[in-house]
Amino acid sequence: MSRNESNSRSLLWLAALAYTAFVIYGSLVPLEFRALSWDEAVARFGAMPFLKLGIGSRADWVANLLLFIPLTFLWMGALAAGAGRARTVLMTLMLIPAATAWSLGIEFTQLFFPQRTVSQNDIFAETLGGLVGVLVWWGTGRRFVEWLQSWQHIHARAALAERLAWVYLAGVLVYNVLPLDLTISLVEVFHKWRDGKVNLIPFGRLPDDAAYALYEIATDALIWTPLALMWRLDGTRNAWRVWGMTLATAAVLEVMQLFVYSRVSDVTDLFTAAAGAALGGWVGSRLATREASAGQAPPWAMWLPFTLTAGWVAALLFVFWFPFDFRTDGAFLRERLHNFLTRMPFEAYYFGTEFRAATEVLHKVLFFIPLGALLAWFVSRLRWTWRGFGTFLSLVLIAVTSVGIVVGRLAQPDKNPDIMDIVLQWLGGLLGFVMIRIILSRKVRAAQPRKHMVSRHRTMNRIKDHA
Structure with missing residues (x-):
């Protein structure tokens, strides 16, 4: 095994262990333990309900599904990265039932933490998420490992900035579809419009308090500043192109939010994105010309x-x-x-x-x-x-x-x-x-x-x- 492969394998092990700890902690927080007898816990677990999924509980179901996708994906990487097909098949046959067992164990443990909700829906979603994670590894695992290894060979500032930009954009995308109560129903989109969750008047939904309004504008703008900064540092795009790319990305994500039921689609976000993109492009331009003007400052x-x-x-x-x-x-x-x-x-x-x-x-x-x-x-x-x-x-x-x-x-x-x-x-x-x-x-x-x-x-x- 080469040094690059060993480093990638160690990183995958560390990520898998850290994410597993996150899943455990996130499933039990706020950790308010209430003792139950074993017989009572088993009886409650056997009577666990199957909840009807409405628009409010849909987000929890999707969140549980997504929670387990990285879990099995990372463990497949830790156990099967660089291995042959036989070992990969063996790890697959082990991880799929292990994900189900893990889900059952979490749901059973949650019985001792009354603030957590236990249902068959969670087990089904988590098991499905575990299966999807394994399948995603089969489809993209090799390319993912190569992508990890390639980070060690990046020496040019432009290549690093470009990669960081796309990683950051992926995070922004995830944030913009939270809390995952997705819908494709035109009726639900209409209800969203009727409930005032679609605003076409710039700055029409800001808080009455000027300081809180400034806080919201500043935070919404700052979300887009790092993306524009890194795109500008790529060196192949001028400031105007970076500004346009960032604003277009914000517009696409704003349209996507129409199909996230509890999110407000607000045209104000385009103005804050434009401001954040301008700031990021300006800072990137200053950094890009720093070397040329270093002796003249x-x-x-x-x-x-x-x-x-x-x-x-x-x-x-x-x-x-x-x-x-x-x-x-x-x-x-x-x-x-x-x-x-x-x-x-x-x-x-x-x-x-x-x-x-x-x-x-x-x-x-x-x-x-x-x-x-x-x-x-x-x-x-x-x-x-x-x-x-x-x-x-x-x-x-x-x-x-x-x-x-x-x-x-x-x-x-x-x-x-x-x-x-x-x-x-x-x-x-x-x-x-x-x-x-x-x-x-x-x-x-x-x-x-x-x-x-x-x-x-x-x-x-x-x-x-x-x-």
């Missing part, structure tokens, strides 16, 4: 990223602390801190729809990506001897900002912070920092051979002159 320009970082931290405090209704009495703060520390991770995300949970996660991550990106920009302007120290301080600053925001939200009665908010915000900042550092470092490395050749050419000329 005035001394004060070195501190520009740091100044923008301070401004963005102030913006984060405003967004997450508004309307600043802090309470400082000791009893309230002690109770809030106790509940915060004793609550299970992601418990605050459990109450509500899958779309709300995904939105909260996305907002926490997206707002901190610019913070990490600005710090990476600042670090890239430091001398080589200071960059390691600058990186350490940047990651500490991201963590301190995240903790400070959550502490402030604990002092506000209407906020409901989760301990995972700190992790998600820090990961968002880390993602922005790493992405910009990789892009800038690869760009510099790509330019080094040319500089070396110029230096060598000048040296040869001096030797000839002295001769």
Whole structure:
């Protein structure tokens, strides 16, 4: 087995184990255990109902189906990647019944956690999802492994940016079809129109509060900024083409949302996408021309990223602390801190729809990506001897900002912070920092051979002159 194959196999094992832990935790959160006798649990499991799927429960059924597709797909990769057909067939014959057994075990365990709903529908959906995951591996597994291995050979900034753009677009697509209550019924689409879930008036459905309205506009715009940024960094598209591609993508997804029953199709999203695309294209253009103008920047320009970082931290405090209704009495703060520390991770995300949970996660991550990106920009302007120290301080600053925001939200009665908010915000900042550092470092490395050749050419000329 080659080194690339070994690395891909290890990555698939890690992904399979991590996703399995996610499935277990997500199926049992908020982990409020209630003891049952074995006989009672078996009796309840035997009387498990088959629920009628209406428009409201359709999303849960589809979510359970989709939950198990990556599970068996990743385990097929961990157990059968690079193996022959006989081993792949054997793993298939093992994983399909294992997925059914896994589903039965999860549903049975959920009986001891009363806030979870147990039904035959879930078992059927999860088993079907497990089967689909195995079939998807048979159809695309080899190409998927080759795709993983090819990431190790990407050295050009343009190729990396292009790949990251399409991976990010896949995530945006998934987000835009949540909570998966899909419909192709024209009657249901008409009901959606009648219920006011289709808005053709720009900015006609914004909250009355100006700050909340600004928050919604900013988050909707920021969703599209990374996509435009990475498409611009590809180097083959100018800013106007990137802006048009991003806006066209947003329009297509907005049309798709017509067939997601609980989502609001709003023409305002096109305006926010246009703004986000313009911002991403502008930042991408600045990064693309950074090398050409590096020697022409005035001394004060070195501190520009740091100044923008301070401004963005102030913006984060405003967004997450508004309307600043802090309470400082000791009893309230002690109770809030106790509940915060004793609550299970992601418990605050459990109450509500899958779309709300995904939105909260996305907002926490997206707002901190610019913070990490600005710090990476600042670090890239430091001398080589200071960059390691600058990186350490940047990651500490991201963590301190995240903790400070959550502490402030604990002092506000209407906020409901989760301990995972700190992790998600820090990961968002880390993602922005790493992405910009990789892009800038690869760009510099790509330019080094040319500089070396110029230096060598000048040296040869001096030797000839002295001769």
